[in-house]
Amino acid sequence: MKVTIITATYNSADTLTSSLESVLEQDYPNIEHLIIDGGSTDNTLEIIQQYCCADNNIQCYSEPDNGLYDAINKGINLATGDIIGFVHSDDLLAHPEIISDIVAYFEKGNYTGVYGNLLYVDRKDTDKVIRNWTSNIFHCNLLKRGWMPAHPTLFLKKEVYKECGSFDDSFRIAADYDFMLRVLSKNKYKFGFLPKVITKMRMGGKSNKKLKNIVIKSQEDLRAMRANDVKNPLVTLFLKNVSKLKQFI
Known part of the structure; x- marks a missing residue:
């Protein structure tokens, strides 16, 4: 199966190289x-x-x-892969075999979507783990408790986007949720659920770097x-936020 990885960028020079390298290093052909x-x-x-000059598969x-979600939607519309995933410009794939692992898991279970674990890491030292998701x-009952997979780890077959539509970019932060x-x-x-770390995400992302954004995200989650x-969305929101505390343990 062909895998499309989408990376949205805007003035991302400080972190982009490691993100691109993590994709380029994948052993999946x-x-x-x-x-x-x-x-x-x-x-x-x-x-x-x-990178585009070095690899014809990079476009x-x-x-x-109009922001991150508009960029992601453009990427989805351009994608020709059977499976679509995201590596944001602050993120990197955890190891060179992870796309091979994901594809094998899709095929093994005949899944529509595959997701896994995520590490929040230091912006400069990506081997330093801050949170473990x-x-x-x-x-489906987990959704009522505020649970969701870490979106950067979620890979879906392209048919899902054709059937369910794209991201609602009227959300500033919570369109992925x-x-x-x-x-x-x-x-x-x-x-x-592939029980492996798929993605490393640098701390300081849009949803967690300012108190104002945390408030906006909670409003958008509701x-x-x-x-x-x-x-019972208020209860679900409370459970969603409380569940994140264990990621620091």
Whole structure:
């Protein structure tokens, strides 16, 4: 199966190289890497161009956009892979065999989606773990407790996007949560938990670097829950936030 990896960038020069290298180092032979740039003004595009020249499977598209989710939607529309996943410009794949592991798991379980574990790491030292997001075997009842897989670890067959639509970019921070509620609640899909670390995410992301953004995210989480008919959304929001505390232990 062909795997499309989408990376959205905007003035990402400080962290982009390690993200691109983590994709380039994968031992899986059939990867399409789409880089969707929002019109960077630093040397992001220079870095990307070096990689595009070295590997024909890397393609870059650069133009102004309406933020991260707009860029992701553009990437989804351009994707030609059977499976779609994301490596954001602050993130990196955990090890060179992980895409091979993911594809093998898709095939083994005939899954529609596969997800795994995530490590939050120091921005400069990506071997220094700050938080450990260990996921669970999927059951739809977990959604009522505020559970969700770490979105950067979630790989889905392209058909899911055709059937469920793309990310709602009216959300500033929580469009991934809204999208996952929409998809994970579908009984027709089968999701597999690969018990391995798939992604390392640098601390300081959009949803957790400022108190204001944490408040906005909580408001948007509530909006997503109500839009997707989650019962008792205030309780679910409380459980969702409390469940994150164990990631620091």
